[in-house]
Amino acid sequence: MKEDTIPDIFLGKVKKYGDRVALREKEFGIWQEISWNQYCRHVRHFCLGLMELGLKKGDHVSIFGENEPEWLYADLAIQSAGAVAVGVYPTNPAKEAGYVIGHSESIFVVCDNQEQVDKVLEAGQQLPLLQRIIVTDIKGLRRYTDSMIMPFTSVEELGREVEEQDPDKYYRTVETVQSEDIAIMVYTSGTTGPPKGAMLSHDNVVQFLKAQSQVLPQYDTDEIVSYLPLCHVAERMMSVFFPINSGATVNFAESVETVSTDMREVLPTFFLAVPRIWEKIMAGIMIKMKDASWLKRKMYQVIFPVGERMADAKLAKEQVSISLKIKYGLAYLALLRHLKKELGLLRARIAVSGAAPIAPEVLKFFHSLGVPVLEGWGMTEETGIGAINLPDDVRLGTVGKPIPGVEIKIAEDGEILLRCNHIFVGYWRDPEATARTVVDGWLHTGDVGELDEDGRLKITDRKKEIIITSGGKNIAPSEIENRLKCSAYINEAIVIGDGRKYLTALIQIEYDNVGKWAQESGIAYTTFKSLSQNPRIWELIQQEVDEANKDFAQVETIKKFRLLEKELDHDDDELTATLKLRRKTVNKKFGHIIEEMYSSKSRG
Amino acid sequence: MSLLDIQNITLSFGGITALSEVSLSVEKGELYAIIGPNGAGKTSLLNCISGFYKPQSGTILFEERDISQNRPDQIAQMGIARTFQNVELFANMNVIDNMLLGRHNHFKIGLFKNGMLGYRAKAETEHRLKVEEIIDFLEMEQWRKHQVSSLPYGVQKRVELGRALAQEPRILLLDEPMTGMNQEETEDIARFILDVHQELGTTIVMIEHDMGVVMDISERIGVLDFGRKIAEGTPQKVQKDPDVQKAYLGENYEEVLKGAAG
Numbered sequence: 001m002k003e004d005t006i007p008d009i010f011l012g013k014v015k016k017y018g019d020r021v022a023l024r025e026k027e028f029g030i031w032q033e034i035s036w037n038q039y040c041r042h043v044r045h046f047c048l049g050l051m052e053l054g055l056k057k058g059d060h061v062s063i064f065g066e067n068e069p070e071w072l073y074a075d076l077a078i079q080s081a082g083a084v085a086v087g088v089y090p091t092n093p094a095k096e097a098g099y100v101i102g103h104s105e106s107i108f109v110v111c112d113n114q115e116q117v118d119k120v121l122e123a124g125q126q127l128p129l130l131q132r133i134i135v136t137d138i139k140g141l142r143r144y145t146d147s148m149i150m151p152f153t154s155v156e157e158l159g160r161e162v163e164e165q166d167p168d169k170y171y172r173t174v175e176t177v178q179s180e181d182i183a184i185m186v187y188t189s190g191t192t193g194p195p196k197g198a199m200l201s202h203d204n205v206v207q208f209l210k211a212q213s214q215v216l217p218q219y220d221t222d223e224i225v226s227y228l229p230l231c232h233v234a235e236r237m238m239s240v241f242f243p244i245n246s247g248a249t250v251n252f253a254e255s256v257e258t259v260s261t262d263m264r265e266v267l268p269t270f271f272l273a274v275p276r277i278w279e280k281i282m283a284g285i286m287i288k289m290k291d292a293s294w295l296k297r298k299m300y301q302v303i304f305p306v307g308e309r310m311a312d313a314k315l316a317k318e319q320v321s322i323s324l325k326i327k328y329g330l331a332y333l334a335l336l337r338h339l340k341k342e343l344g345l346l347r348a349r350i351a352v353s354g355a356a357p358i359a360p361e362v363l364k365f366f367h368s369l370g371v372p373v374l375e376g377w378g379m380t381e382e383t384g385i386g387a388i389n390l391p392d393d394v395r396l397g398t399v400g401k402p403i404p405g406v407e408i409k410i411a412e413d414g415e416i417l418l419r420c421n422h423i424f425v426g427y428w429r430d431p432e433a434t435a436r437t438v439v440d441g442w443l444h445t446g447d448v449g450e451l452d453e454d455g456r457l458k459i460t461d462r463k464k465e466i467i468i469t470s471g472g473k474n475i476a477p478s479e480i481e482n483r484l485k486c487s488a489y490i491n492e493a494i495v496i497g498d499g500r501k502y503l504t505a506l507i508q509i510e511y512d513n514v515g516k517w518a519q520e521s522g523i524a525y526t527t528f529k530s531l532s533q534n535p536r537i538w539e540l541i542q543q544e545v546d547e548a549n550k551d552f553a554q555v556e557t558i559k560k561f562r563l564l565e566k567e568l569d570h571d572d573d574e575l576t577a578t579l580k581l582r583r584k585t586v587n588k589k590f591g592h593i594i595e596e597m598y599s600s601k602s603r604g
Numbered sequence: 605m606s607l608l609d610i611q612n613i614t615l616s617f618g619g620i621t622a623l624s625e626v627s628l629s630v631e632k633g634e635l636y637a638i639i640g641p642n643g644a645g646k647t648s649l650l651n652c653i654s655g656f657y658k659p660q661s662g663t664i665l666f667e668e669r670d671i672s673q674n675r676p677d678q679i680a681q682m683g684i685a686r687t688f689q690n691v692e693l694f695a696n697m698n699v700i701d702n703m704l705l706g707r708h709n710h711f712k713i714g715l716f717k718n719g720m721l722g723y724r725a726k727a728e729t730e731h732r733l734k735v736e737e738i739i740d741f742l743e744m745e746q747w748r749k750h751q752v753s754s755l756p757y758g759v760q761k762r763v764e765l766g767r768a769l770a771q772e773p774r775i776l777l778l779d780e781p782m783t784g785m786n787q788e789e790t791e792d793i794a795r796f797i798l799d800v801h802q803e804l805g806t807t808i809v810m811i812e813h814d815m816g817v818v819m820d821i822s823e824r825i826g827v828l829d830f831g832r833k834i835a836e837g838t839p840q841k842v843q844k845d846p847d848v849q850k851a852y853l854g855e856n857y858e859e860v861l862k863g864a865a866g
Contacts, residue, residue, distance in 0.1 A: 027740070028739075029745075029748060139741070255746060261746070
């Protein structure tokens with residue numbers, strides 16, 4: 001087999017691994033195993049079923065749901081038919097989901113449950129091309145009379161019947177798929193403007209997998225937990241493409257809320273998380289330590305610095321002294337091992353942070369625990385990772401060196417330009433944006449950064465988000481924001497100051513942790529709003545801001561801040577589906593509070 | 605023949621008449637709501653059905669058998685399950701154990717078979733599977749092993765619903781399933797009640813104060829006031845009934861309504 005398309009690679013692994021476990025899904029409290037053969041059977045039947053319903057090469061099909069094996073079956077089935085799989089964020093409200101399904105001209109949509117079906121039906125008017133709504137869990141849908149709705153299993157049944165008549169049809173179809181055909185479309189989260197559909201071909205994915213397996217190889221012994229949204233290119237890689245290339249096992253968490261419990265049971269060896277999750281884990285440990293008994297707290301205070309010293313030595317690639325090795329060994333047995341086990345990271349061979357910038361302090365924390373988290377950077381438009389730190393070659397504050405085949409140069413205005421053999425085909429129905437993004441073969445990433453003398457890439461910020469103060473100073477807000485978010489009491493921070501004399505910030509408190517602190521300090525509150533308005537909470541956050549300010553130059557310090565009275569929410573348009581900030585909306589919505597901070601009379 | 609047929613029951617405590625001559629019938633597969641102002645006798649009626657109170661006169665026919673003088677445990681055995689206004693769970697046990705208790709009536713094996721490991725293990729697996737199905741149905745995976753007392757009130761109410769479902773009841777009696785809940789929890793529970801009704805086909809009799817929910821999800825409504833049934837019918841019909849408006853808004857209800865409209 002030539003293995004130049006995604007279904008080809010998949011079928012190669014099915015042949016190789018047969019009855020070995022490919023996927024695990026926790027159902028009724030027990031991990032149910034799905035072998036490569038069963039995986040393949042689902043893909044075949046669903047593919048033939050879709051074709052029976054009228055799917056043709058080049059058509060688009062949306063997948064709209066939480067992570068579950070059916071997501072993968074649908075994804076590979078659609079690609080096997082030469083059609084294009086489009087992921088929709090399960091947290092998207094009806095309007096945004098309708099936009100993606102409609103803009104991609106999807107003829108079918110695969111939903112996981114009634115919640116998503118309701119959204120699709122609500123957006124119905126926008127979707128004249130939609131022919132079928134296929135649903136995996138039909139609970140609550142029995143009384144729906146819409147003739148478009150069809151259970152997932154019925155489609156598979158349809159495909160099974162086709163296969164009985166014509167057992168080779170699936171394999172013949174796969175052979176007609178060409179490597180330059182579009183395989184998937186990934187809608188970017190759209191922090192500015194509506195999302196754009198980046199088209200990735202089979203060749204893009206295949207070339208990327210070749211490059212990735214040289215630097216971060218994955219093996220068939222690896223265990224993965226699938227929990228981030230699959231429509232994002234990073235999780236798509238983790239749960240679909242890496243495993244069908246390596247033979248690793250994918251485990252599906254029971255629900256979004258049980259991820260941490262499921263992690264402890266699976267103990268993944270290859271783990272990806274976004275900065276927000278790493279920050280949350282860190283805050284969780286910090287808060288637990290404050291609550292712990294005197295003995296435990298003392299132990300942590302003695303042991304953690306040993307881990308820190310070990311991490312320092314390793315990061316600096318220094319020779320580790322025997323005494324430190326012994327101390328670390330003891331520290332590991334006494335505390336670090338248990339902590340890693342508790343987090344489900346005991347076996348984590350490779351842990352990656354990506355999709356957004358992370359504060360070096362957070363990374364340092366995990367290195368000290370003995371979980372060397374590797375920060376990577378990449379773009380949907382170049383099929384995943386562009387540069388990444390490698391296990392034995394980490395420099396905090398950088399995203400490491402470009403992966404093999406990726407060439408990076410910095411434009412005069414500081415923008416990072418990238419060239420490789422897996423740059424995307426273009427934006428769907430938007431040739432203008434495509435032409436703006438890829439110029440003479442160079443991908444204009446929209447990120448500003450620099451290369452150091454070793455060729456490591458350091459990301460400053462998104463080009464559009466750089467703040468230029470009225471004093472003419474260029475400031476990268478995300479660096480300051482991430483430093484603020486290191487505090488266990490701060491969930492979200494928005495630094496403001498473009499065209500202003502000084503920097504200010506809007507801060508959203510971490511409700512759980514601040515709430516806990518308030519209870520211990522005897523502060524009464526009822527809701528998020530009443531908590532965030534309490535002057536003593538304001539003082540608490542002031543301390544945290546002062547602490548963060550110490551790490552920055554005078555012009556980069558936060559002079560004033562306000563606490564948000566509500567939690568930012570995707571439903572209210574303030575965050576994207578990937579929980580990235582929509583600055584424009586936030587700045588507009590809280591404009592009056594911002595102005596107040598720049599009027600001379602205000603406090604703080 | 606109705607699944608549950610209540611005929612002229614009267615219940616009094618000393619000189620106070622809680623229910624007088626109440627009759628109503630619930631068909632198989634129906635979602636029936638009982639509403640009424642405070643002290644109208646709603647919970648008393650539910651307590652009569654589930655055997656906590658014994659009416660002085662009248663009959664309660666469940667599948668054509670009079671159960672009005674039966675003990676609560678006998679009634680539970682027949683397939684009538686209930687939840688309580690204030691959560692009545694075993695606070696120091698975890699969610700699974702609480703729900704397994706709901707399986708009590710389905711534990712069929714006696715002392716002799718229980719002694720033999722094979723039988724017991726098999727039975728236990730079956731019961732656990734049933735409980736897991738309900739956990740999946742009510743989306744409670746994340747709390748499976750949590751001690752009940754540590755859970756938020758809204759979740760505790762869901763556990764109680766789960767325990768009642770574990771009985772695989774033929775009639776499910778819900779006593780104010782939404783009290784004390786916030787908007788989101790109310791919507792969740794309403795969704796689950798509808799799912800139970802539609803997916804499992806369970807007959808449901810529900811007492812509820814939240815009129816929005818009652819009007820949205822129930823098929824038929826009976827209205828009690830001072831221990832008497834004053835109206836019965838579809839949500840639309842009941843809403844327009846002058847007696848019901850009088851019961852809720854007072855004697856001069858017409859003026860009140862005019863005032864609200866103006």
